[in-house]
Amino acid sequence: MPILPKPLYEEDSKHIILNLTKKNDLRHFLDLKQDSTIRKIDLILNQIEDLIKLQNPTRQFTRAELADKSKEFLQANGGDSYGNWVFYPWRRSLIHILPEKEYRDVRTVRNRYKITDEEQAILEEKKIGVVGLSVGQSVAIALTLERSYGELRIADFDTLELSNLNRLRSGIHYLGVKKTTIVSREVAEIDPYLQVTVFEGGVSEDNINNFLLDGGQLDLLIDECDSLDMKLMMRERARQLGIPVLMDTSDRGMLDIERFDLEPHREIFHGLVGDLDYRVLKDLPMKEKIPVVLKITGLETLSSRMKASLLEVNQSITSWPQDASSVFLGGALGAYASRSLLLGNHSESGRYFVDFDELLFTKARSFEESKKTLQLNKLVSESFSVKGNLKSEYQLPKEKIVELVEFANLAPSGGNVQPWIWIFNKQGVLELWHDQERSDSLLDFNGTGSLLAFGAALENIRIWTRANGVLIEVIEHIREFGQNQIASVVFLSAHADLKKEEPLFDYVSRRITNRLNQKRIRIPLDHIRQLYQILEGTEFELKIFEEPEDLQFLALINGKMDWVRMLNKQGYEDFLEEVRWTPEEAEQTKDGIDLATFDFGAAEKALMKLISNRQAMDVIRKFKLGQGFTKISDDTFKSASAIGVFIGPDFTPQTYLNGGSLLQRIWITANKLGISFQPVTASLFMFHRFFRGGEKDFSSFESNLIHASFNELQRLINMKKEVPLFMFRLNITNGDVTTSYRRDVSDTLKFLQNV
Incomplete structure (x- = not known):
């Protein structure tokens, strides 16, 4: 057997990367290959399969296809000489791996888009130093797994002891081995292409400059060492050089950040230790170091268990305690904070806590009820100040007013916000006012969505009064968008002879929004005709799309607007x-949209969980991610029997108010005919806001999506001067549907006189 150079076999030597296209590397490879004591591991085809999947993210391969393609790829790229071979002396293993770029891309593919490609490239230029390899080991490995650096410098003078194995990821075969060796080997086994520089004697006054500066100045120093004098000394030098410092204490998830790069004159440890000289701390016994530790950590911020443990130092324990969960948390926090800081996402010095006891065992705050008292009082005051000649000739009894308003409130409203306030004044007139605080939103531009709801509520009043023999006159007050006073209902008379047959009366209370996605069934032509007949003699128009290609087209438009939202x-x-989000929350508030009303599968439910996380959505917003949102409503449109677009003559408050009345009759009639109805109108409201003065409310990226979608809708509907007011889905479905709650009448109806 050939004799190999001794360093190749030394237990503490570094790993060796062999490129078979180089003569010396090929010679070493052939020698190693002949050594029967060395394991040869060639799983390059598995890695190539991962590479092929990475390069073809939208394609689904069978196992056989993938196996064939990986073999073809290997043959076309040099066979055994493709990529590199890595020799790990301590494991006596020779392993075949992808070339550096491909290895990096495949290994970090699951980072995307938690870490974008641009961010990954920035991080790979950074130099990070970690001093102290207890918590520091966890930080170093987390940074390595995420590939959050280009060079890692590690320093620790200590070797692994049995007592370290309560918190260090290692094994008894490494007892007595230097911690720097253990960490550098683990990094090499995860990613042999990463650069690790080892200071196996730790840091000291003599080598601190080498640690911070050799090979280029560190971008970040992570302090996890136990030595108090070194903590102060490192910070003094880091401050001089403008290097930020992170530290985790492994207690209550405390993360300390000192931005000496941004604040060159910042006091060390936030001024908690004053002007203490690190030299004074060198030879202090443990008992005298504890007061300094308490200055640094702050007694009031320590966990109760840590406070108690300090009393046991040098009694039943030799040092302050640490456990695996705290150390692993510290590693995660350190790695996450490092990445955020190096990418410019965190700029503040300070002290932060992720306390498991608080997170897991503090009772969650209950859902807070919406407070609208101030707005209600304001509308009542305005009602008192309104002067006019309106007066009812007939006094409808109070219990009937309550019944009437309860019936009116069964009307639909955008997001089920129920934006109405009813005031029965001293002249016996029922006034309708807009509670704008309830409805203020991106989609309720100029109150247009609320006006449709008011029109529907007034239509319910007309239906109720006709069915109950009450003669009324509805006086519309709104003349401009944004006005609070919408309309008044004047009662003229009541008599049994005035009762008229109202075929929709019994169906108002049964009107529902049906979001079930079931097999598509065509709606009978006669039913479609009955919906069209509702608009005969009006200036409004209804366009109903039933062809699959039209539904697909509308799904794309709506999907883009879901993304924008x-x-x-x-x-x-x-x-x-x-x-x-829960049935209890829906019952408590009696407004909003109950998540249970959506026909969601597991994927959509998971997506909703993502949507509910503000931090995740901030990332999506920042990097313009989230194309999956365009698919949320795919099933809604593709399973539709038809999609209807309700069109008005112009963009005025009166058009929306009167349109709401007609829309209510369409909705109830559809339900009466056994046709389910679901609003899918958010895109139209978005278009109106954007094109009628609200362009500033959207980013350039959102604006481009809106422009493209609107142009597509215009081509489909063939609009000229008309205004699309509302879009809805019609379906023939079977199954139980969760109905939305309505606020108590007492919350929406106020009497200004004794009736």
Whole structure:
């Protein structure tokens, strides 16, 4: 057997990367290959399969296809000489791996888009130093797994002891081995292409400059050492050089950040230790170091168990305690904070806590009820100040007023916000007012969505009064968008002879929004005709699309607008405000949209969980991600029997108010005919806001999506001067549907006189 150079076999030597296209490397490879004591591991085909999947993310391969393609790829790229071979002396293993770029891309593919390609490239230029390899080991490995650096410098003078194995990821075969060796080997086994520089004697006054500067100045120093004098000394030098410092204490998830790069004169440890000289701390016994530790950590911020443990130092324990869960948490926090800082996402010095006891065992805050008292009082005051000649000739009894308003409130409203306030005044007139605080949102531009709801509520009043023999006159007050006073209902007379047959009366209370996605069934032509007949003699128009290609086209338009809404900060917050995430929350608030009303599968439910996480959505918004949102409503449109677009003559308050009345009759009639009805109109409201003065409310990326979608809708509908007011889905479905709650009448109806 050939004799190999001794360093190749030394237990503590570094790993060796062999490129078979180089003569010396090939010679070493052949020698190693002949050594029967060395394991040869060639799983390059598995890695190539991963590479092929990475390069073809939208394609689904069978196992056989993938196996064939990986073999073809290997043959076309040099066979055994493709990529590199890595020799790990301590494991006596020779392993075949992908070339550096491909290895990096495949290994970090699951980082995307938690870490974008651009961010990954920035991080790979950074130099990070870690001093102290207890918590520091966890930080170093987390940074390595995420590939959050180009060079890692590690320093620790200590060797592994049995007592370290309560918190260090290692094994008894490494007892007595230097911690720097253990960490550098683990990094090499994860990613042999990463650069690790080892200071096996730790840091000291003599080598601190080498640690911070050799090979280029560190971008970040992570302090996890136990030595108090070294903590102070490192910070003094880091401050001089403008290097930020991170530290985790492994207690209550405390993360300490000192931005000496941004604050060159910042006091060390936030000024908690004053002007203490690190030299004074060198030879202090443990008992005298504890007061300094308490200055640094702050006694009030320590966990109760840590406070108690300090009393046991040098009694029943030799040092302050640490456990695996705290150390692993510290590693995660350190790695996450490092990445955020190096990418410019975190700029503040300070002290932060992730306390498991608080997170897991503090009772969660209950859902807070929406407070609208101030707005209600304001509308009542305005009602008192309104002067006019309206007076009812007939006094409808109080219990009938309550019954009437309860019936009116069965009308639909965008997001089920129920934006109405009814005031029965001293002249016996029922006034309708707009509670704008309830409805203010991105989609309710100029109150247009609310006006449709008011029109529907007034139509319910007409239906109720006709069926109950009450003669009324509805006086519309709104003349401009934004006005609070909408309309008045004047009662003229009541008599049994005035009762008229009202075929929709019994169906108002049965009107529902049906979001079930079931097999598509065509709607009978006669039923479609009955919906069209509702608009005969009016200036309004209804267009119903039934062909699959039209439904697909509308799904794409609507999907893009769903994406815009989630990307848009206000649109997203509005969505969170209107969704009721649990049945208990829906019952408590009696408004909003109950999540149970959506026909969601597991994927959609998972997506909703993502949407509810503000931090995740901030990342999506920042990097313009989230194309999956365009698919949320795919099933809604593709399973539709038809999609209807309700069109008005112009963009005025009167058009929306009167349109709401007609829309209510369409909705109830559809339900009466056994046709389910679901609003899918958010895109139209978005278009109106954007094109009628609200362009500033959207980013350039959102604006481009809106422009493209609107142009597509125009081509489909063939619009000229008409205004699309509302879009809805019609379906023939079977199954139980969760109905939305309505606020108590007492919350929406106020009497200004004794009746």
